[in-house]
Amino acid sequence: MTKRQNTAGEKAKTVPEESKPQTPRSAEEAKVWEILEQARQKVKPIVKKEKEAEVLTSDLLNLRMKAH
Amino acid sequence: MLDARGHDYPAQEIIVLPFPPNLSELFPTPRGLVETDWPPTQITYLGAYVTHLGCKTLVVETHYVDRDYISDVALFYSRSLRAYPNFCQRVHFFREVFDQTRWRTMTDELNGGGNRTGQEFLQGTYLGFSVVRPLPGSPIGRTVLKTVARRTQSGDLREFGAVREYLVHLGGFELAVDGLAFQQQDQGVSACATTALWSAMHAVARKEALAIPTPADITQAASRYVLASGRSLPSEGLNIQQICEATRAAGLEPLVMRSLSLEQDRAQLLSYVTSGFAPVLAIQTMQGMGHAVCAVGVKLGTPQPQSDPELHFRDNASAVSVVYIHDDRLGPYASADLYGYTQAPNRIRTALRIRWPRTDNEMEHAILDAIIVPVPAKVRLTVTRMRELGLALAETTGEIFSQFNRTVGLNTRYFKGIDYRRLSLDFGLSDDGLYTLLCELALSRYVGVVEISVPDGPLFDVLLDATETRANPAALACIRRRLLPSGAERELGAIANRLGARLIV
Numbered sequence: 001m002t003k004r005q006n007t008a009g010e011k012a013k014t015v016p017e018e019s020k021p022q023t024p025r026s027a028e029e030a031k032v033w034e035i036l037e038q039a040r041q042k043v044k045p046i047v048k049k050e051k052e053a054e055v056l057t058s059d060l061l062n063l064r065m066k067a068h
Numbered sequence: 069m070l071d072a073r074g075h076d077y078p079a080q081e082i083i084v085l086p087f088p089p090n091l092s093e094l095f096p097t098p099r100g101l102v103e104t105d106w107p108p109t110q111i112t113y114l115g116a117y118v119t120h121l122g123c124k125t126l127v128v129e130t131h132y133v134d135r136d137y138i139s140d141v142a143l144f145y146s147r148s149l150r151a152y153p154n155f156c157q158r159v160h161f162f163r164e165v166f167d168q169t170r171w172r173t174m175t176d177e178l179n180g181g182g183n184r185t186g187q188e189f190l191q192g193t194y195l196g197f198s199v200v201r202p203l204p205g206s207p208i209g210r211t212v213l214k215t216v217a218r219r220t221q222s223g224d225l226r227e228f229g230a231v232r233e234y235l236v237h238l239g240g241f242e243l244a245v246d247g248l249a250f251q252q253q254d255q256g257v258s259a260c261a262t263t264a265l266w267s268a269m270h271a272v273a274r275k276e277a278l279a280i281p282t283p284a285d286i287t288q289a290a291s292r293y294v295l296a297s298g299r300s301l302p303s304e305g306l307n308i309q310q311i312c313e314a315t316r317a318a319g320l321e322p323l324v325m326r327s328l329s330l331e332q333d334r335a336q337l338l339s340y341v342t343s344g345f346a347p348v349l350a351i352q353t354m355q356g357m358g359h360a361v362c363a364v365g366v367k368l369g370t371p372q373p374q375s376d377p378e379l380h381f382r383d384n385a386s387a388v389s390v391v392y393i394h395d396d397r398l399g400p401y402a403s404a405d406l407y408g409y410t411q412a413p414n415r416i417r418t419a420l421r422i423r424w425p426r427t428d429n430e431m432e433h434a435i436l437d438a439i440i441v442p443v444p445a446k447v448r449l450t451v452t453r454m455r456e457l458g459l460a461l462a463e464t465t466g467e468i469f470s471q472f473n474r475t476v477g478l479n480t481r482y483f484k485g486i487d488y489r490r491l492s493l494d495f496g497l498s499d500d501g502l503y504t505l506l507c508e509l510a511l512s513r514y515v516g517v518v519e520i521s522v523p524d525g526p527l528f529d530v531l532l533d534a535t536e537t538r539a540n541p542a543a544l545a546c547i548r549r550r551l552l553p554s555g556a557e558r559e560l561g562a563i564a565n566r567l568g569a570r571l572i573v
Contacts, residue, residue, distance in 0.1 A: 025565065032468065032562035039463035042378060047456045050332050053325040054452060060326055061312075063350055063437055065261040066305025067359035067397065 078155065080131040082239055084168045087123045087161075091115030094126075094159075098204030110208045110252045113399035114198060116424065118161045121195045121214060125162040127171070127238065132158035134199045136266075137209050139282035140257040144301055145203075156209055157200045160238055164193040171239075178240045187241055196245045197236060201254070208252040212236075212245055213400055215365065215392075228365035228392065228401075230271040230346035248346065248364050250400035251283070253303075258283035261306035261360035262290070263396045264348045268362050268442050269318055271346035275484070276444045278319045289317035305358070308350060311440050320442040323450060327436040330408045333418045335385035335480075339451040340441050341366050343482040347441045349393065351420060351434040359434065364401060365392035371477055380466025381459075384477040384521070395422060398431060409435060446513045447482060449534045449542060454480040457543070458518035461530060461563065465520050468559055472522050479519040482534060485511030496550045501572045509545055509570060516542070519549075527552045528560055530569065543569035 024030035088094065091114060092107035134156045145152040166189075174186025199209035215228045228248075236243045249270045253263050262283050273280045281289065290310035291300035306314070308324060315322040327333050340347050340363075347363045367390035374382045388406060395402045402422055409419035418436040423429065455478075462478035469476065483491070492505050516532035526549035536542035546564035548557065557573050564571040 022565070024562070028558060029562040029565065032464070032559050033566050035467050036460060036464045036563065036566055039467065040460040043459040043463055046459055049328065050335075050452050050455060053328045053332060053336075054450070056324055056326065060438055061309045061324075062307050063358055064305050064307045065264075065350055065358040065360040066259050067353060067357045 078131045080129065082171065083128045083130065084166065084171045085126045085128065086165070086167075087118070087126055091118070095200075095207055102205070104205070108205070108207075108252075109397060110206075110399055113402075113424070114208060114211070117213065117399055117401070118195060120216065121161070122163045123161045123195055124165045125167075127160040127162065129158040129160075129238065132156050132199060134158075134201075134209055136251070136282045136284075137199065137201050139284040140254065143284040143288070144257045153202045156202065158197055159200060160197045160236070160243075161195040161213070162190070162193045163195055164189070174241075175239055190238075190241055191243050194236075194243045194245055196247055199251075203254055203256075206252045206254040208250075208399075211250045211400060212247040213250075214245060214247055215401055220367065224389070225368045226365055226392070227342055227368060229342040229344055230268075230362075230364045232271060232274055232344075248362075248394065248400070250394045251396065253396045254283075256302045257287055259303040259305040260396050261311055261348070261350075262286050262303060264360040264362040264394065265306075265311055265314060265442070267364075267394045268346040268348050269315075269320070271344060271364075272320060272442050272444065273318060275344065276319065281314070281318045285318075286314045290314040292317070306360075308438060308440060311348060311360075315440075315442045318442070319445070321445050321447070323441040323443055325439045325441075325452075327418050327438055330406060330416070330418045331383065331386065333436060333439065334388040334406060335383060335455060336439055336451055337363055337391055338366055338368075338385045338388050339454070339480045339482075340439075340443075341391075342479075345441050345443055345482070347439045349391075349420075349436060350438040350440065351436055353432060353434050358437075359397075361393040361395045361402075361404075363391050363393055366390065367392070367403075374474055379463055380470075380474050381462035381476040381478060382474065383462075384479045391420065393420075393422070398422065398424075402431075409433070411435070444514065447534050449516050449532055449536055449538075451480055453538050454516045454518055454532060457530065457532070457567075458520075461518055462520055464563065465527065469527075469553065469556070471553075475522055476527070477521045477523070479517075479521060481517055481519070482514050483517055485513060485515050488515055488517065488531070492547070495547065497548065498573060501548070504570065505545070505547065505572050509572075511544065515544070521549075522551055525549065525551045527556075530563075530567065541568055543567035545570040545572050548573040 092111045141154045177183040196213035198211040200207050201209040212234045231246050231248045290306050294309050312322040349361050351359050366388045368387040369389050371382045371384045372386040391404050392401045394400050404420040404422045408416045411417045420434045422431045458478045458480050466476040512533045512535045514534040516534045518530040520527050529547045531544040533542040546569050561571045
């Protein structure tokens with residue numbers, strides 16, 4: 001009988017070490033991370049506006065569609 | 069002696085007809101005072117649409133049992149005084165000329181099983197079918213037709229992402245047609261929202277091997293717990309809550325978004341439609357009447373340049389100029405231009421200008437109120453959440469690769485994990501990269517894909533776990549695509565590292 005993989009209590013195979021979020025590995029990588037963070041800040045107003053679309057009101061949920 | 073009613077089995081005929089100059093000639097005018105104009109718009113539209121597809125011949129099955137209609141009969145029409153038949157007729161449309169004699173010959177050639185000439189001829193010329201219900205005022209039942217050409221005369225691209233294959237059995241032949249089912253509301257069992265949701269379910273339920281609910285199922289499920297007005301039958305329309313109830317009853321989940329801006333609505337429509345999910349659009353006519361249609365495809369022109377001088381990318385959703393809709397007052401794949409409508413001094417709404425096929429005749433203007441998308445339960449990550457990451461990645465890429473001169477673009481969509489793996493065979497990945505993607509990376513059933521591209525094609529994808537909610541990081545991998553500049557793997561690796569994702573090159 002072969003041993004089962006990933007049973008309860010066993011750890012699933014982890015992702016390789018190099019793909020875990022960590023401190024930058026080089027100055028070049030630090031620069032990319034900095035640009036990414038700046039980009040996140042720049043697009044925040046767009047993201048905020050887009051998220052407002054997910055806020056639903058009872059008026060909207062009660063909108064009735066019956067045209068024919 | 070009493071009549072022996074209903075003891076005999078029905079007979080069936082298959083009749084081949086030349087396509088008439090006016091399709092409505094085939095539809096008898098109902099008896100009595102017809103409340104609306106005859107022929108109804110849906111028949112005129114259907115005739116115009118199949119004429120545009122090049123229809124030359126009709127084949128009519130005189131006795132066709134339609135699952136959706138018979139379900140309507142069971143729920144509603146069987147209790148009417150008038151004895152509505154429980155069967156329909158089905159009309160098939162073909163692009164080539166042939167007659168009854170040729171039909172007979174093709175059928176005879178099937179004898180023995182070896183001759184596929186007729187099968188190949190019919191399949192090559194098949195345009196789809198329309199079920200004709202025995203309902204005097206609303207005859208157009210389940211209708212599946214081919215879409216118009218993918219490329220427009222002006223070079224724009226049409227993406228009918230929500231269509232799927234339907235197999236059709238006609239005589240001894242099995243034919244296939246790619247389309248999405250449409251039908252006219254009958255105002256007995258179904259109203260506009262019922263048929264729009266029914267079409268949307270046709271697109272998505274099959275992906276999950278779920279039974280597609282009939283309009284009668286939808287009406288019953290929608291009015292089980294929430295009844296906005298006095299009665300469920302005859303149907304007096306549905307509200308968004310009821311659409312959500314009916315969606316959940318079918319084993320799917322409803323995503324509901326308010327319409328806030330044209331840019332955002334374009335992005336939502338593009339992402340969901342190209343992923344094979346058909347959104348229901350809650351619209352309001354300029355007369356203030358609520359209506360629902362089903363979005364099936366979009367037309368894409370050129371993405372618009374970035375209007376914010378601080379940003380270094382453009383949103384590929386800005387290329388969406390038209391949404392193709394199933395509008396049950398009109399017909400399948402009706403073209404609706406998207407535009408910004410100034411409703412109040414500081415309020416610009418998304419509006420649709422719904423047109424007839426291949427003409428500039430305007431049918432109607434309407435305001436978009438909400439987008440409702442029935443999705444599989446395992447799609448938990450919304451397009452909005454994907455775009456939150458995608459916008460930042462597109463801006464980062466545009467900043468790093470200044471040689472692209474602000475033409476870096478953003479797309480978001482969903483794939484089934486197995487479909488994405490299949491597509492990746494053409495990404496030009498290294499053997500190791502492809503092996504990792506195919507064999508070593510665990511994928512969710514659906515993956516969200518943020519695609520960062522330039523006008524000639526994709527630079528890289530970020531794969532997201534679509535089973536995640538907004539609370540947790542969900543990046544699975546950053547995957548190199550063909551147009552990523554050589555040497556840029558380091559920057560992509562840095563992004564992957566920051567996202568906690570695998571780098572696949």
